[in-house]
Amino acid sequence: MAVRPRNDRHGAPGDDAGGRGAAGGDRPRPGPRTPGPRRPGVDDEREHRQDRMWAVDVIAEEVRDAEPREIPGRLCEVVVELLPVAGASVALHCDGMPVRLSASGERAAYLAEIQATLGDGPCLHAGRTGAPVLACDLTSGEDPGRWPVFAQQATAAGVRAMYSLPLGNDSVCVGTLDLYRDTPGELTARELRTALLVAGVMTVALMALPRGEENGGRGAESWLSGLAADHDEVYQAVGMIMAQLRVGSEEALARLRAHAFARDRTALDVARDVVAYRTRFERD
Structure with a gap:
């Protein structure tokens, strides 16, 4: 599935993430948010709301008119547009085995398959703990020591950082949304909020969209049929x-x-x- 260049259609809500705020396409960027003296707390909450509204608007446009089985792939595409990441994949987890449902490109698919084969990596850890795993530098520091073989394989493929977000709720993790970047670095608080928002939408897609058995038993396939x-x-x-x-x-x-x-x-x-x-x- 081809991935459009990031932000070729969607403006970003700010200019603090590697110059991603250039206006473009048919979606205007939110205007200045804090005229005059900054008011801690009040202005932060306003920024959070504007960021969320902007991201929700972009996500809604991306999945509009999509068939249920297309939504994981569409969301992998849109998260690459919204964030400074090079690729994304989504996997179902069961009994410690992640199985890829969709990916934004071949390299993201390859990284997902490496972890499934090794039984190790950030997505496995996120699936076990139900908490985000942010491996910000796979070339040095603690992250290569946590997953040495995966880190070697990932860096050989040009990936330098990976962020795995669990899909599910407090009691069950059904999978992970995995983001890959070709440079080391942390996600900003704003970027992490956006990533978690996409993960929440992905969770709804995996757990709450209509399935075949809900369509009156007319022989319709489950929306996960084929993907799974x-x-x-x-x-x-x-x-x-x-x-x-x-x-x-x-x-x-x-x-x-x-x-x-x-x-x-x-x-x-x-x-x-x-x-x-x-x-x-x-x-x-």
Whole structure:
């Protein structure tokens, strides 16, 4: 799915994020927000509201007339427009296995597959804890030490920072929205609020949009059908490996990942071979 250059249509609400505030396209940028002396608290709240209104307006335009199955991809596109990031992906999480639903481009898709194969990385940590994980520098400091293999693979692909936001609520995390940047650095408070807003909309898309069974049982497919096909293949493969090796699901998934990593392949590629009976796991 092609990604439009960031801010070719949407103005930004301010000029403090790497010069992203240049006006352009058909959407005017909010005007000056704090004429006269600044009033701490009052003016901050006004800025927050204006930022939110602007981001909501951009998101609404992007998903207008979209089919439900198109919304994850549209939101991956719009978050790249709204924020100083090079790519975005969204993944479902179940039993410690993230399965990509959509991505803004090939590199974002590749980074998602790396984490699924390794069973490690910021998105896995965000999925486990249900809290945002902001890996601001994968080249030095603490972040490479937390995920050394992922950091090496990510930086080799030109990614220098990653921000993973959980999708769900206080009791359940259904997935993550993962943002990638080719330069190290933190998200500003404003940018993080915008990212969390997009994550909230993505959560609604994953949890609350109408599904096929709500359409009167007329044979309509669930809106996730097709998007979640990879998810189903991985778990079918895990089940087959469990039967072949007579092991539990955790060990079967670990064997699948190890097999993929040793052969420089993704876990999804190996899962497809298992399901198609091209690969079989033998007991030691």
